[in-house]
Amino acid sequence: AQTVTQSQPEMSVQEAETVTLSCTYDTSESDYYLFWYKQPPSRQMILVIRQEAYKQQNATENRFSVNFQKAAKSFSLKISDSQLGDAARYFCAYKNAGNQFYFGTGTSLTVIP
Amino acid sequence: NAGVTQTPKFRILKIGQSMTLQCTQDMNHNYMYWYRQDPGMGLKLIYYSVGAGITDKGEVPNGYNVSRSTTEDFPLRLELAAPSQTSVYFCASSDTNTAYSNQPQHFGDGTRLSIL
Numbered sequence: 001a002q003t004v005t006q007s008q009p010e011m012s013v014q015e016a017e018t019v020t021l022s023c024t025y026d027t028s029e030s031d032y033y034l035f036w037y038k039q040p041p042s043r044q045m046i047l048v049i050r051q052e053a054y055k056q057q058n059a060t061e062n063r064f065s066v067n068f069q070k071a072a073k074s075f076s077l078k079i080s081d082s083q084l085g086d087a088a089r090y091f092c093a094y095k096n097a098g099n100q101f102y103f104g105t106g107t108s109l110t111v112i113p
Numbered sequence: 114n115a116g117v118t119q120t121p122k123f124r125i126l127k128i129g130q131s132m133t134l135q136c137t138q139d140m141n142h143n144y145m146y147w148y149r150q151d152p153g154m155g156l157k158l159i160y161y162s163v164g165a166g167i168t169d170k171g172e173v174p175n176g177y178n179v180s181r182s183t184t185e186d187f188p189l190r191l192e193l194a195a196p197s198q199t200s201v202y203f204c205a206s207s208d209t210n211t212a213y214s215n216q217p218q219h220f221g222d223g224t225r226l227s228i229l
Contacts (some may be wrong), residue, residue, distance in 0.1 A: 006155075033215045035217050037217075042222075043201060043222065043223045043225075044220065044222055044223075045203065045205075045218075045220035047217045050217060052215050091155060095217075099144050099163070099207060099209050100158075100161070101146070101158075101205075101207075101218055103148075103155045103156040104155055105154055105155040106154075106155050
């Protein structure tokens with residue numbers, strides 16, 4: 001089975017600064033997809049960004065971008081110009097060709113005003 | 114669209130009681146999933162279904178049962194509630210019937226369940 005590792009249980013960032021959350025995964029597959037989800041205190045799971053493994057170009061969504069290193073099996077999330085509303089728990093997720101999802105244990109992000 | 118709807122949002126059970134967590138989606142997704150999230154932890158897959166009439170065990174299926182009689186509904190049943198099942202339960206769905214299989218999972222808002 002695939003495993004997803006988020007080695008930073010907690011992170012903090014000053015408002016308007018940039019923060020990077022790390023994620024690594026283990027797989028022998030070549031075709032897969034990667035996601036970052038955000039879980040605010042409301043407990044909802046909100047999709048932040050997605051990346052296809054076959055694409056070399058890193059995905060971006062407004063202030064959110066990823067650094068996808070396929071050979072290193074690394075998928076980090078960069079949040080630029082951090083806002084108070086970015087405070088949440090962030091989960092990295094891996095999806096295989098069989099449509100099964102694997103989640104990391106999450107990184108709790110605190111945004112300091 | 115309502116997306117994925119879970120009921121109830123909160124529930125307290127006594128040890129040994131049984132209950133069913135309801136999940137329904139209106140997006141015609143073929144895949145549906147049940148996860149549990151313990152405090153400070155990530156999501157663990159309990160059961161999933163690839164379509165009506167088909168269910169499979171996930172990582173932590175013991176103590177739970179599911180059924181998938183329709184595309185829309187995927188209820189999760191706890192037969193003999195135990196304190197170890199105190200958790201937040203999430204239902205999710207995803208679609209593979211499109212040309213783009215980068216489709217994410219769509220989550221319900223969760224059910225907070227306490228077993229006392």
